[in-house]
Amino acid sequence: MTLRQSPAFRIGLSIAVATGLYGVSFGALSVAAGLTVAQTIALSLLMFTGGSQFAFVGVIGGGGTGSAAFGAAALLGVRNAVYGMQMNRMLKLDGWRKAMAAQVTIDESTATAAGQKDLDEQRRGFWTAGVGIFILWNVFTAIGAVLGDALGDPRKWGLDGAAVAAFLALLWPRLSAREPVALAVACALVTVLVIPVVPPGVPILIAAFVAAVWGWFSRGPEREGLEPDIDPAKYEDAAHDRERSVEESGGQA
């Protein structure tokens, strides 16, 4: 099978384009939170896990310390260990490939691989989504950071509202059942209640503690909240449409 005929490659590519594009919002929000353009670019290159990156700049933007931002980003990244374990068993990589794969093990690459049936397709899907997003996410982060820097006063452009919307949009796909909704409401309430009494940034860590205790005693489905935030099946249709338009235009699109 050539790469162009591979469904996993096409799905991975569609997901990479959709996800990579929103790096522009991370870049803009990061400089609005007070990070420099270089610091923003470093986060996308080195940390490379969207949720944790948004968490880091969200805490800094809210007046939190570097250590609180570190804590929030580290805890939000814990799910990547579970994805890593899953991909390790699925893709059976070795040596340097494993070391490379770790960096691009995120929600989207895991979901793309998990949506495929045979090993070759799983590998193609994982690498296409993972490396594709890595490249585009970094390009669009840089564009967003430079644009955000040029905008000036972030509040005038509503960038603080954009941050609120971004976190809600990251949370939304995981609210698929009653328990995660109850947990989300509880953690949001705890956060609002403790904001006036502890230093900025710390409410996030208190909410994380509540969430961990909740998880320890929970009896719900084991993988709740870990459903990857992207559904590869949705991108299958998009890939088919594109293929059709390529055929119609004589394969030269």
Place this chain on the structure above:
Amino acid sequence: MSWSLWTWILLASVVAYATKAVGYLVPPRWLENEHMTRIAGTLTVGLLASLTAMNAFSAGQALAFDARFGALMAAAVALLLRVSFLGVVIIGAAAAAGFRLVAG
């Protein structure tokens, strides 16, 4: 200040990579238990909910009810209507800027 923020960025990046790598390196049976998987899930939901609330209502160490609440509501409606991630973010920004314009 600037130097120490760089330190935290680099440290957080090292931890982020190490967390991903742990899944590939340690024997599956160490991580494959119900508690670990559940907590990874509840942490994700809890932290994102907390970050949403903090960004919507905190003003340093005080609570504020301002244009950002309008952004929160607008984003929720956009998500119900299945708008894409980037669309939701843009709607959130427009709502906050709009409410601020109206309120003076």
